[in-house]
Amino acid sequence: MGMIRFALAMAVLLSHLPLTNVKFIGGGLAVQAFFVVSGFYMALVLNGKYTDRGLFYTNRLLRIYPAYFVMMAIAAVFLFGFKASGTATLGMFEQAYTNPVTAIILGFEHILLVGQDILFWMKIEPDGDLVFDLANAPPAEDKPWAWQALLVPQSWSLSIELMFYAVAPFLARLNWRWLVALAAASIALRLSGYWLSIDLGLWQARFFPTALFLFIFGMLAHKALPLAMRLPAWTGWAATAAALTLIIFLPLAGLPDGAVRWITYVAIAAAAPFAFHVTRNLTADRWIGELSYPLYLTHLPFIGVVLTYEPPMPVLCAIAGSIALAILLFVLVDRPVDRWRQARAAGKAGPASTMAAATP
Template sequence: MGLVRFLLAVAVVINHTGPLYGLVMTDAYMAIKVFFIISGFYMALILTEKYNGPGQTRLFFSNRFLRLFPLYWAVLFLSLGISLVFKFGLHTALLLGPWQTWLDKLAPGTAALLAAANLTIFGQDLLFFSHITDAGSLAFSTDALYRATPAWFFLLIPQAWTVSLELVFYALAPWLARRSTGLLLALAGASFALRALIYLADLPFDPWKQRFFPVECGFFLLGILAYRLYAALKPVDIPRATLWKVAGLYLAAIVGYQFLPGFMGKELYLYAATVLSIPFLFRLTKKMAFDRAIGELSYPIYITHWTVIMVVEYACGRTHLPVIALLGTVAVSVALNRLVADPIEGFRQRRVLRSR
């Protein structure tokens, strides 16, 4: 599972830089949805098998906070610091450009909301449905991304909108993990039915079909259902060779997705293959230390890559941008894990052990 998460994070990076010597893998749009499915699986797993006693829900929430926020804040302040160096040393504001242009025009409440979204992650997805008016206030619009100044411009880590959706799912996860399979299927069906209605409605593809939680939550629910399949298969003796075959076929589908024929059909195939493959992938890799280690890079890769891309593009231009930005992102992510995430991870696991 770790290698899958790593490859999905890499797919997002190269979708933002351009192909890596012709390789695109999956579209970032689909990679994020596969991430949501995997997240649903893991949350159902740990809520069922790890955080399953009295007082454990509170521990689940606090450990999720420790997993996401310290690393996010480290990247946020790193991005802010780099942007300030660029502003005062190189006379370009980098990620602070919209703030530099608009700060004296923003209404105080609007500036506070934008700053709060950057600091807390919460509501970052909603900024893709909002824009800044000429009066400096925040306004909702169905076509906000096509207005002169979309509100997301003020995010220093704009890709963290997905983390905002994750936080909403985490709030619901303890309740969802205890619901019947029938109800989960009904809720997922309702989410995908709403997605279909939005496709038929005259609404922009972005953000309504890829950042709107009611139409994205179906993918989290698919992940919970994948966990139910994994739990049902636990007593079944599956040959290790079969697990390797499933893993190989699924990894080939991710890496070679761009070469598969069709359009909508192959997208649906990838989602179905993810749900059906996860139980086998997790069973194969759950005790592999290397797989876990490489998977732990996926979150820092995801939240650092935008800043790294901006710096590399300024320093080197677009020549070889995909490979330089990817290598730089991985290097920064390794450092962040060593300096920030790893010490906190030890603390997180000790908290779980003490609670038993």
Template sequence: MGLIRLYLAISVLIFHYPLTTESLRFVNSLFLDSQIAINMFFLMSGFYISLGLNNRYRDPSQNSTFYIGRLLRLWPAYLISLLFLIPTGKLQAVAHWILELPAALKYLAIFSNATMIGNDLLVHLSVIDGRTIFSEYGIDPHHNGSSYILNFPSWSLSVEVMFYILAPFIVRSLRTSLIVLSMSIIACLYVKFINPDLVTRFRVDLFYSNLFIYFGLGMLGYRLSQCAKSRTLPEAIKYLVPAYLLSFIALPNNYGWLYVTLSLAIPTLFELTKSNKFDKFFGDLSYPIYILHMPIALLIVWALDLQYAPAVSLFFAVTLASAMVVLFIERPIDRFRYRFFKIQ
């Protein structure tokens, strides 16, 4: 599934930095809206984390090993993304702004930018007249909380990390998985059919309650694969079909079919690609591309004294930097992790 993950990461890059050259502008339409791409990343995470915790980290005593593995997977590339900001002056400027914030928000901004945990909360907050208030990114014209996020795409990593923290207590149990998914379905149904006016006042699409449906669909995909392997699929229909049907109805946009299709296809796609080294490498590129593209764009603008980073040049620069991160940072860390923790 590496090619799909790479496509999703490029979709986010193209959404933020679309091609403007007349002969290449059509390429923009070949990629997804960034929020749809991010939701699909969440869905795939639901599958992969369910797979890992039910196979590689089956015993609860291995939870700490799982957490360390997730930290070593996400944090090095994120740290590099912050280092790219130093020459541009953005890191220093944002740090200066943060130090002038009210105490609670200042500590949240420092902690979340250092760890990624809590960055998503800053899209719901602002500072007005020295007071921290609830203020939605993209809705409130006076919103400024997101400007304290050093690398904006990291808001979604905060959501990922929250899922990782909870996952060992959810995904090992089919019953718990279905209960938590049902709670998210209810939240989405409430917004979609009972109180749709909420979307004009709140970014409910960025609330955990509404985002978990995507992780839940990934978890369903894992359960589907297990049922197929154990030949219990006919028996599992009684809970799989209602879960998929309700998820499809509850999904908040016109792309419900896309999420459900991906969830249904994941078991087959995984089996077809899990041993393909090229596909794995393409998949490994997706995270660095996602987290590095904005800092590198700022670096290009700063270095070349441009108003905007040229999309084609940015794509090649980000891809090259991402390949270097994968080959010389992430893979050595993975080898160390697998040897140190004796992961099979």
């Protein structure tokens, strides 16, 4: 599924690049599609690679944190050394970090990740205090969103991922009926936002209980993997092509936003087992897919460089530079750590570990 994962990462990059109108399905929806893919992969590894819950947790932390910490350091160099950021200014950071309480909270959030999604519900007052703004009113020059004081603000989704990792071993032990019931409860809670006096976008995208069903969709999709393994290979290639076409072209269909979202959720879940089966042994596809996480981390700081220094062919520079930095992050950080993770998992592998080894 490497090509699908990379296309989703590109959708996030393009959505944050104001210099082009090409956005694919958009960044927010692409992140939610990533949650579906994550649910599929976690169901796969928990049914094969990991028989030790502690090993699962530590290996997931190793998947997330090393590359994130390195990218946070790079983003700090871009911001404080070159005054380049895609989302913030030095003044915003000064406003936030001169307030001791806010500085402590933001410092912990930079390190812990969990809870960064909550910062999207808050703004920074002129005196640096953090205040909740459930209506998510547009920011003022002296009252920015709290997430703008994060060096890698797109890492809010990693907070949601980590919450899912915490419950994934328990969800993986449930039968499909319980999973469907939990997904239905999550969807019902999500829909309740239409009657609440809060920002609907935040309620649906920056709150783990209302995003849980996306992961469960992926876990339910995993249950179709035995079927995918029995069908001809062309079905997997057709599913891959359909998913890529949807990611790139679905917005051009002119459908309502709600329809686009639900079509994407269901289509990515439906395609996952078939696309995974046909591509899991392809080295090139896996390598492309492994770039999706580094690209997700690198693109905003590099877009900041492009917006600040305005080089020729800025769109090409932003895309090529982000991908180049992602490759460096993968080769120098992600891949060495991944080899260690896989070696740790191989020592306590379950019976389906061969297939699970194809997972990120």
